[in-house]
Amino acid sequence: MKTLMTGNEAIARGAYEYGVRVAAAYPGTPSTEILENLAKYPEIYSQWSPNEKVAMEVGVGAAIGGARTLVTMKMVGVNVAADPLFTVAYTGVRSGLILVSADDPGMHSSQNEQDNRYYAAFAKIPMLEPSDSQEAKEMIGLALDISEGFDTPVMVRTTTRIAHSQSLVELNDPGERPLKAYAKDAKKYVMIPAYGRARRLVVEERMHKLAEYAETVSVNRLEMNDPKIGIITSGISYQYIKEGLPTASVLKLGLTNPLPAKLIQEFASKVEKLYVIEELEPYLEKEIRALGLEVTGKALFPPYGELSAKMVREKILGEKNAQILPFEAPVRPPVMCPGCPHRGLFYTLKQLKLTVAGDIGCYTLGTMAPLEAMDTCICMGASISGALGLEKAHPEMAEKLVSVIGDSTFLHSGVTGLMDVVYNGGNSTVIILDNSITAMTGHQENPATGKTLMGTPAPQVDFVALAKALGIKRVTEVDPFDLDHVKEVVKTEVAAKEPSVIITRRPCALIVKTSEPPVEVHDCTACKMCMKLGCPALSFDEANKTAVVDPSLCNGCGLCVNVCKFNALSKGGAN
Amino acid sequence: MANLNILLVGVGGQGTILASKILTHAALAQGYTVKMSEIHGMAQRGGSVVTQVRLGEEVYSPVIDEGEADIIIAFEQLEAYRSAHFLREGGVLIANTQKISPLPVLIGAATYPDTILANLKDKVKRFVEIDGLKLAAAAGNAKSTNVVLMGVLARFMDFPQEVWQDALKARIPEKLLALNQKAFAFGYDYPGVAALLETVAGKE
Numbered sequence: 001m002k003t004l005m006t007g008n009e010a011i012a013r014g015a016y017e018y019g020v021r022v023a024a025a026y027p028g029t030p031s032t033e034i035l036e037n038l039a040k041y042p043e044i045y046s047q048w049s050p051n052e053k054v055a056m057e058v059g060v061g062a063a064i065g066g067a068r069t070l071v072t073m074k075m076v077g078v079n080v081a082a083d084p085l086f087t088v089a090y091t092g093v094r095s096g097l098i099l100v101s102a103d104d105p106g107m108h109s110s111q112n113e114q115d116n117r118y119y120a121a122f123a124k125i126p127m128l129e130p131s132d133s134q135e136a137k138e139m140i141g142l143a144l145d146i147s148e149g150f151d152t153p154v155m156v157r158t159t160t161r162i163a164h165s166q167s168l169v170e171l172n173d174p175g176e177r178p179l180k181a182y183a184k185d186a187k188k189y190v191m192i193p194a195y196g197r198a199r200r201l202v203v204e205e206r207m208h209k210l211a212e213y214a215e216t217v218s219v220n221r222l223e224m225n226d227p228k229i230g231i232i233t234s235g236i237s238y239q240y241i242k243e244g245l246p247t248a249s250v251l252k253l254g255l256t257n258p259l260p261a262k263l264i265q266e267f268a269s270k271v272e273k274l275y276v277i278e279e280l281e282p283y284l285e286k287e288i289r290a291l292g293l294e295v296t297g298k299a300l301f302p303p304y305g306e307l308s309a310k311m312v313r314e315k316i317l318g319e320k321n322a323q324i325l326p327f328e329a330p331v332r333p334p335v336m337c338p339g340c341p342h343r344g345l346f347y348t349l350k351q352l353k354l355t356v357a358g359d360i361g362c363y364t365l366g367t368m369a370p371l372e373a374m375d376t377c378i379c380m381g382a383s384i385s386g387a388l389g390l391e392k393a394h395p396e397m398a399e400k401l402v403s404v405i406g407d408s409t410f411l412h413s414g415v416t417g418l419m420d421v422v423y424n425g426g427n428s429t430v431i432i433l434d435n436s437i438t439a440m441t442g443h444q445e446n447p448a449t450g451k452t453l454m455g456t457p458a459p460q461v462d463f464v465a466l467a468k469a470l471g472i473k474r475v476t477e478v479d480p481f482d483l484d485h486v487k488e489v490v491k492t493e494v495a496a497k498e499p500s501v502i503i504t505r506r507p508c509a510l511i512v513k514t515s516e517p518p519v520e521v522h523d524c525t526a527c528k529m530c531m532k533l534g535c536p537a538l539s540f541d542e543a544n545k546t547a548v549v550d551p552s553l554c555n556g557c558g559l560c561v562n563v564c565k566f567n568a569l570s571k572g573g574a575n
Numbered sequence: 576m577a578n579l580n581i582l583l584v585g586v587g588g589q590g591t592i593l594a595s596k597i598l599t600h601a602a603l604a605q606g607y608t609v610k611m612s613e614i615h616g617m618a619q620r621g622g623s624v625v626t627q628v629r630l631g632e633e634v635y636s637p638v639i640d641e642g643e644a645d646i647i648i649a650f651e652q653l654e655a656y657r658s659a660h661f662l663r664e665g666g667v668l669i670a671n672t673q674k675i676s677p678l679p680v681l682i683g684a685a686t687y688p689d690t691i692l693a694n695l696k697d698k699v700k701r702f703v704e705i706d707g708l709k710l711a712a713a714a715g716n717a718k719s720t721n722v723v724l725m726g727v728l729a730r731f732m733d734f735p736q737e738v739w740q741d742a743l744k745a746r747i748p749e750k751l752l753a754l755n756q757k758a759f760a761f762g763y764d765y766p767g768v769a770a771l772l773e774t775v776a777g778k779e
Contacts, residue, residue, distance in 0.1 A: 243636040
């Protein structure tokens with residue numbers, strides 16, 4: 001039976017069919033749906049971890065324990081997980097261990113565009129790159145075979161167009177779900193220098209064997225056609241080439257670390273002009289050049305953004321299609337939802353003209369007009385530690401400085417930053433925006449929500465007790481809809497001569513539906529104060545000089561009622 | 576048949592995803608290979624939503640390039656404007672006349688263009704504008720605008736009527752089916768479509 005599946009669904013299906021027993025991840029676009037789909041198979045234990053390093057270590061432990069294991073994350077997550085990754089490459093595994101790295105060319109929802117193929121080369125582990133959902137499923141099976149056959153973790157690298165595009169997948173019945181017995185083997189799994197040096201040699205030997213294997217593995221294949229144009233490629237670029245240059249000869253690489261040197265040389269000898277077409281960095285290109293071959297790649301294609309069939313046709317054949325010139329259209333950026341608990345806080349931070357060290361989550365939308373209340377956003381957890389650094393550079397800024405971080409991001413990597421603030425005598429104010437969910441990636445549970453990925457109840461992290469245990473004496477909880485109180489507390493805490501934590505508590509407006517009627521407008525004075533909230537349910541009618549509430553969008557949160565000084569806005573049904 | 580490229584564009588919450596599921600269900604039932612690509616991460620945050628559906632005997636790229644869409648179904652005027660350059664020469668643009676102002680317009684930082692429909696009509700020969708919201712409301716629920724638009728789309732494709740009806744049955748809950756069938760029929764029988772098909776037939 002064939003069914004349409006995204007690459008992420010297909011990877012989950014592959015884990016189910018090929019005997020994975022344990023899976024761990026931290027959510028991150030475009031990888032999140034892998035574990036969400038995996039959780040539908042009760043035969044597989046799956047979990048959200050607090051961050052990618054923890055997920056990777058859970059995976060390492062499970063694989064050393066003898067269970068086939070899948071760990072997934074977005075590409076920047078691999079930075080967090082790199083520490084265990086580089087050493088499990090030395091120890092190897094008892095049962096198959098796969099790391100899925102979902103890269104994001106074009107930066108649809110990421111803070112950078114790093115090409116994680118270099119991680120596989122750097123960590124000296126084999127890497128597979130699927131080109132559609134069917135391959136994504138099958139490569140989970142192949143990755144487990146390679147992992148167990150060569151005693152190594154394996155990276156499966158996808159990109160947004162693989163992860164989120166749907167194509168047909170043939171479903172098979174699941175095979176065995178093997179579990180090997182555990183046995184102590186300290187020389188293999190305890191990486192003290194003496195044992196590590198021995199394993200270091202094993203890594204080299206393994207890479208040599210894998211290089212031989214790469215020459216014959218079926219996912220590296222020649223598709224000989226017209227020999228005038230020969231193209232070496234991998235991943236989604238293969239589809240763009242087949243679409244844009246149907247008569248070209250292609251060397252399609254599925255195993256891209258290590259590369260098959262002989263196969264590449266053979267292909268190069270058979271074609272007149274050799275190209276390499278790959279998204280992002282010249283990863284394949286540099287390796288091909290190192291073989292002494294003449295090849296054209298980044299001279300034609302940019303090292304940033306996504307490629308396309310059209311671009312391939314234009315660059316290689318010089319063909320352009322006719323198209324309508326683009327019209328100028330105002331942008332439609334994503335915005336905080338009506339009723340979002342973050343809106344009032346950012347409105348207050350802007351009013352108080354504070355410097356705001358930001359972090360990663362829905363609240364990063366507070367960067368945009370009209371709120372514009374964020375100064376920095378670098379990576380998960382960087383708000384608190386970044387604010388400490390800013391304060392150490394400019395001690396006088398401490399009283400005008402806050403960091404903002406969501407509940408899930410705080411647990412991911414904010415806790416250590418807060419520890420640093422206390423330990424090194426920081427004075428800034430940390431605001432934890434607790435909306436009871438990991439919202440931006442589509443509402444995943446986390447250690448503070450009271451539920452696991454598989455739906456079982458779990459203890460909830462107590463943020464107040466945690467902050468106090470780290471040594472913060474000033475901890476205040478506020479309702480972010482109570483604007484006067486929020487303003488008062490923020491003013492007091494930034495002025496305090498010691499570090500403090502404010503926890504804003506209100507669940508995400510998308511998980512708790514209110515039954516409040518929409519806000520009503522009476523006798524508006526046209527001051528436009530409410531427009532500073534940036535609520536998509538509010539607009540201003542210039543012709544009639546009045547604020548307008550869109551009742552189909554307004555969820556009746558009443559934030560604008562608090563902002564209006566002339567009582568022109570009122571809770572629906574109040575009059 | 577050559578591959579068919581269909582682009583669905585709209586705003587989060589307008590039901591583009593259900594519409595694309597109805598379309599892909601019908602295409603698969605017709606025996607086509609289908610690929611679909613969605614950038615939906617921000618759909619719930621009011622951003623633009625783009626769904627690309629490609630169908631044919633053999634489909635490689637999941638992405639429709641600029642100047643290569645055979646049909647664009649725009650659920651909202653501004654999104655029609657934003658995506659019009661994806662249309663190929665001779666392609667069909669179906670524009671729902673609904674307007675949803677983006678935040679920059681709401682806060683007065685940008686203006687919603689008032690000549691969208693006129694400009695599109697000027698540039699696109701095969702152009703259908705339709706007040707899908709009104710027709711959906713007449714069918715019983717304004718939320719069925721997406722299904723009205725699928726009814727319009729059906730007129731430009733050669734799938735048999737029962738394939739569309741099966742797709743509706745497969746993708747829409749039982750209790751909402753009758754009103755959605757009505758919404759689909761309102762789109763299918765929309766006079767603007769018949770008129771366009773006649774003029775085009777007359778020219779060709």
